[in-house]
Amino acid sequence: MDRERLVDETLMLLPTLMRLVERPSPVEMGEIARRGVATDVQVSPGHIQVLIALARGPRSVGQLAEELGVSPPAATQLVDKLAEHGMVDRHNDPADRRVVLVDYVAGMREVARRIVRDRRRPLHDAMSEMTDGEALAFVKGLRLLAQSFGAAAGEEI
Amino acid sequence: MDRERLVDETLMLLPTLMRLVERPSPVEMGEIARRGVATDVQVSPGHIQVLIALARGPRSVGQLAEELGVSPPAATQLVDKLAEHGMVDRHNDPADRRVVLVDYVAGMREVARRIVRDRRRPLHDAMSEMTDGEALAFVKGLRLLAQSFGAAAGEEI
């Protein structure tokens, strides 16, 4: 099979896809507005990642940075904005007071779930046109790519 | 199958992958340096996209913008930088002098091919661990996503 062509097509598609993904869609703002959160909230992919990560329990800023593959200051920034809009809360880890634990504000877990759901609607739609095998292969591909690019970029320490 | 989980995983993976892809790898700079082009060139995914698009023939700035899914000023900027480093050239379309046609500088076609090849090495590596079916499903998935997000974001005209 012509792998070259597939690689080239991916190289063309990936950045374009990313620009689309990063473009803030107004969808979830309506959702937020209905709950009394500011209407002009711009939920970026990074924020969505934080909301998803927190669904599995509280996280320290450092853990978030690592899970998202960003620097600690970037994680601080993401948490700042979510906290500003009353979505998440910081509190000190009693075991180690250097650590800042991030968690949903009480009652915001459900709101977060809805925001994430809205955000992933196009993704969900796209995936509903794949067979199970294709969907699995797609995610496997993403994992492989992240791993491969990670090895190329990150591991020069 | 648990599509929800796959969607969530994709939502976590995509932005992380993008940050990795966008991180400029020094690989291709060495390649450029050997050809007498400035060493501090930073080849971004957008520039790679332009180089790939030009492999199929000269393009106007507007066509590039459309192919990449960016605004015309963004395309102008990408071309600016590539031209600055002697990779591409502008010349007027004799048929319509408003149009600026972009093409490789003579002899740079081959250099571009090598730059693109270096840039896609991690991608190539990742794809070599997929079966043919998986690779096809992966690219199909990317296409579906781009289409789906495009419909969600772009078609509000």
Place this chain on the structure above:
DNA sequence: GCAGATTATATAAGCAGCTTAAATTTGTAG
């Protein structure tokens, strides 16, 4: 053929999201 609208590109200004470097606070080990 020419005034006015349209199209293609470029310039200008500004913003979001990341980075590295330095500062602050807390923990740990000799």
Place this chain on the structure above:
DNA sequence: CTACAAATTTAAGCTGCTTATATAATCTGC
């Protein structure tokens, strides 16, 4: 208790995009 290490934040800066505006070339209707 001193000195170093670790977690987070603050500060400064860069890149890649955006929209709004400017400029130049083309098309249209009279």
